Every structure is written in C-alpha cells, then in structure tokens.
Amino acid sequence: LLFTTIFLQAQQEKRIKNNLHLLANQLKDSLSYNGVIMISDNGNPLLKKAFGYSNYEHQIKNNLNTKFRIASVSKMFTSYAIYILADKKLINLNSSIRNFIPSLNKKFKNITVSQLILHTSGLTRSIDNLGGKTNHDSYTNDELISIINSTDLQSVPGKSFSYSNIGFSLLGIIIENTTKKSYGKAMEDLVFTPLVLNNTGHEFEGDVLVNKANG
Numbered sequence: 001l002l003f004t005t006i007f008l009q010a011q012q013e014k015r016i017k018n019n020l021h022l023l024a025n026q027l028k029d030s031l032s033y034n035g036v037i038m039i040s041d042n043g044n045p046l047l048k049k050a051f052g053y054s055n056y057e058h059q060i061k062n063n064l065n066t067k068f069r070i071a072s073v074s075k076m077f078t079s080y081a082i083y084i085l086a087d088k089k090l091i092n093l094n095s096s097i098r099n100f101i102p103s104l105n106k107k108f109k110n111i112t113v114s115q116l117i118l119h120t121s122g123l124t125r126s127i128d129n130l131g132g133k134t135n136h137d138s139y140t141n142d143e144l145i146s147i148i149n150s151t152d153l154q155s156v157p158g159k160s161f162s163y164s165n166i167g168f169s170l171l172g173i174i175i176e177n178t179t180k181k182s183y184g185k186a187m188e189d190l191v192f193t194p195l196v197l198n199n200t201g202h203e204f205e206g207d208v209l210v211n212k213a214n215g
Contacts, residue, residue: 020047054213067212075168079117081190100174105149111157116167122153126165141173
C-alpha cells in the first residue's frame with residue numbers, strides 16, 4: 001500500500017508538471033511571453049523555465065538567473081520593510097512623516113506613514129518634469145525633498161486614494177533615516193537576506209549587473 005501511494009503521488013506530480021509545461025508553452029506562443037516562470041508547491045519546484053531574450057539586439061536569451069527590473073512591484077518590498085520596522089517599534093505608522101523627515105515643509109505635517117503606503121497622502125503622483133532631469137535619473141534625498149516641498153497637496157491627507165510615486169520615495173528616505181543605512185543595504189538586511197532572495201537587490205543607475213535584462 002505504501003509503495004502504491006508513493007507511485008500514485010509521483011504520477012500525479014508528473015501529470016501536474018507536464019500540464020504546467022504545456023500551459024507555459026501556450027503562454028509563450030499565444031502572447032509572445034518574454035521572461036522566466038517558476039511555480040513551486042511547498043518549496044518543491046514544479047516548473048522553472050525561461051523564455052525569450054534578455055537582449056534582443058544581441059540575441060541573448062533569458063535564463064533562470066536573468067535579473068529583471070520590477071518597477072513599481074518594488075513598492076510592495078518597500079511597504080514590507082516599513083512594516084518590519086513598525087513591528088520592531090522603530091516606526092509608528094500613524095506618526096507624521098515630518099517626525100522622520102524634518103526637512104519636509106510643514107504643509108505636509110498631517111501626512112502619516114500609513115497614508116504613504118495606502119496612497120492616501122494627497123501628494124502629487126511624481127516629480128517628472130519638476131526637477132529638470134530626465135525620467136529614471138537619480139536624485140539625492142535633499143534634491144528630492146526640495147522638489148517635493150515645491151509641490152502642493154492634491155487632496156486632504158487620508159480623504160481619498162491617489163497613486164503617488166513620490167510617496168514611496170519618501171518611504172525609502174524614512175527607511176534610510178530610521179536604519180541609518182542606505183536604502184539598498186537596509187532592504188538587504190530587512191528583506192532580501194532573511195527571505196534568501198539571492199537574485200534580488202537595489203540597483204543604481206550605471207551599475208553593471210551580470211545577467212541583467214535590458215528593457
């Protein structure tokens with residue numbers, strides 16, 4: 001009976017794996033999917049497969065170690081780090097953000113840390129076209145705060161939802177000021193290392209990263 005059960009479980013897993021491979025190939029063929037897929041069940045990998053190219057110009061194919069920019073998916077990581085710091089009693093989610101960034105203008109004193117996470121801060125969406133730099137150029141924290149101070153609230157904090165990239169830039173600064181570390185180092189210590197995310201990190205413009213995909 002034991003051997004029969006093990007055999008049936010192995011057959012079921014084999015069927016699941018075959019179906020996942022079939023679905024992955026259909027995804028590639030029907031949507032021209034370009035990227036890497038991993039599906040696991042309780043730590044048991046059922047599918048690990050790379051499709052397409054990390055660089056079309058040089059025809060470099062994606063592999064299981066290709067690193068991709070995740071854009072605003074990084075907001076979830078930033079939020080997670082904030083909650084970890086709150087759990088450690090280093091941050092009060094209901095405190096004014098000026099408690100952590102005193103150089104912010106007083107007009108932002110009623111914005112809480114939680115409102116930044118929930119996109120209810122009332123801050124403008126982004127500083128694109130306000131700082132004199134092109135998109136994706138880096139700003140120092142002082143430059144960023146100076147630009148934000150020149151903006152006005154779009155709504156009363158806590159009253160309505162309004163997606164804001166600069167709100168998460170401020171959360172990054174709060175993480176740095178609280179931990180006394182760079183954002184990248186703080187994220188490594190709080191999130192990436194504990195979760196064994198060996199291929200995840202904070203990228204600076206101009207960094208040379210092995211296996212990085214070019215968008």
